[in-house]
Amino acid sequence: REIKSELIEKAIAQFQTEGNVKSYGRYGNGHINDTFAVVFKEDVKEKRYILQRINHSIFKDPEKLMFNITQVTSFLKEEVKKLGGDEFREVVTVISTRNGNSFYSDSEGSFWRMYLFIEDASCFEQVDKPEDFYQSAVAFGRFQKLLSAFDASGLYEVIPDFHNTPLRYERFLQVVKEDKCNRAKEVKDEIEFFIKRKEDMECCKNYLDEGKLPLRVTHNDTKLNNVMIDNKTGKGLCVIDLDTVMPGLSLFDFGDSIRFGANTAAEDEKDLSKVSLDLDLFEQYVKGYLTGCEGSLTDTEISMLPHGAKTMTLECGMRFLTDYLEGDVYFRIHREEHNLDRCHTQMALVLDMEQKWNEMNEIVAKYR
Ligand code: ATP
Numbered sequence: 001r002e003i004k005s006e007l008i009e010k011a012i013a014q015f016q017t018e019g020n021v022k023s024y025g026r027y028g029n030g031h032i033n034d035t036f037a038v039v040f041k042e043d044v045k046e047k048r049y050i051l052q053r054i055n056h057s058i059f060k061d062p063e064k065l066m067f068n069i070t071q072v073t074s075f076l077k078e079e080v081k082k083l084g085g086d087e088f089r090e091v092v093t094v095i096s097t098r099n100g101n102s103f104y105s106d107s108e109g110s111f112w113r114m115y116l117f118i119e120d121a122s123c124f125e126q127v128d129k130p131e132d133f134y135q136s137a138v139a140f141g142r143f144q145k146l147l148s149a150f151d152a153s154g155l156y157e158v159i160p161d162f163h164n165t166p167l168r169y170e171r172f173l174q175v176v177k178e179d180k181c182n183r184a185k186e187v188k189d190e191i192e193f194f195i196k197r198k199e200d201m202e203c204c205k206n207y208l209d210e211g212k213l214p215l216r217v218t219h220n221d222t223k224l225n226n227v228m229i230d231n232k233t234g235k236g237l238c239v240i241d242l243d244t245v246m247p248g249l250s251l252f253d254f255g256d257s258i259r260f261g262a263n264t265a266a267e268d269e270k271d272l273s274k275v276s277l278d279l280d281l282f283e284q285y286v287k288g289y290l291t292g293c294e295g296s297l298t299d300t301e302i303s304m305l306p307h308g309a310k311t312m313t314l315e316c317g318m319r320f321l322t323d324y325l326e327g328d329v330y331f332r333i334h335r336e337e338h339n340l341d342r343c344h345t346q347m348a349l350v351l352d353m354e355q356k357w358n359e360m361n362e363i364v365a366k367y368r
């Protein structure tokens with residue numbers, strides 16, 4: 001994605017920064033937005049910023065997205081200050097444009113934003129040691145805790161019905177019925193698998209509707225590389241990449257982290273004997289998340305953590321199967337039956353969770 005330097009420089013000039021631009025260049029390993037690091041020089045002092053061009057084809061309404069981000073980061077900053085922390089390192093800082101906006105839209109219809117660069121911290125691409133996974137759990141738990149008094153209902157649903165599992169289930173049934181690609185007959189067992197677990201899939205959302213689970217701010221992209229780890233202390237410092245911040249359930253963030261982070265195999269592994277829930281990683285995440293949440297979760301939320309993991313895995317597997325039945329129109333595939341392979345790993349992970357259900361609950365009970 002080549003972007004003309006004039007466009008980048010014009011964008012940089014819109015934001016409230018001091019000094020002169022010394023250099024800029026592509027930065028990081030993000031897959032969604034175009035990210036640049038910009039170095040400013042004022043006398044001898046240098047200061048870095050992150051400039052991002054928002055992926056407009058994924059995020060249709062950048063204005064709403066930026067509203068969510070400014071609301072959430074302002075609130076977080078107040079909370080961090082109360083606790084005597086450093087709001088500029090522990091929370092993403094949105095730099096306003098010179099006319100006081102949180103983003104700039106250029107002549108080509110692209111949207112740009114700028115953040116303060118969080119220095120002396122790193123993002124890791126993959127879990128090399130369980131400690132990293134633990135630290136990301138602490139960071140996301142802390143994020144949840146700091147936002148526990150924030151009214152999430154005031155946020156936009158950037159992706160409407162993202163984890164509305166019952167709605168996704170309805171759509172799944174419809175797609176099975178339509179069977180556009182005539183593939184349903186090959187995947188009868190898979191279809192049955194999800195139908196059999198309908199109640200499991202609907203439980204979280206029903207509890208929310210019945211007021212048994214609280215509406216929370218959710219991050220929705222709780223990957224390891226969306227947490228900055230402090231270079232000196234090795235501790236989770238700041239949650240970044242707030243594009244998908246939305247109202248939802250804490251169980252969604254927790255569950256999705258387990259689904260992709262505690263699986264012993266890749267999401268598209270063909271050898272299903274390699275797929276399992278790593279109970280050590282599960283324990284690390286539970287311990288870290290509950291440490292970070294520091295008593296801000298309700299008893300129901302805590303006791304349903306294993307359920308969150310199972311629901312997210314079921315939902316994801318069902319989405320892969322839905323896409324397979326529709327002819328691979330949503331998830332990009334790199335081989336034939338790629339979506340079916342992905343569906344199979346999620347099913348295998350669910351089966352393993354069912355096997356380990358007691359252990360999962362015992363681990364949660366240990367740290368509650
Ligand atoms: P993803 O593929 O995870 O959705 P993305 O395209 O949305 O990524 P970000 O995660 O926001 O992009 O940023 C990409 C990378 O840039 C981060 O992984 C991190 O290394 C770096 N980065 C982002 N924001 C900051 C910041 N405020 N300070 C320092 N580095 C940052």
Ligand code: MG
Nearest residue numbers: 030225226241
């Ligand atoms: Mg990211």
Ligand code: MG
Nearest residue numbers: 032221241243
């Ligand atoms: Mg992102």
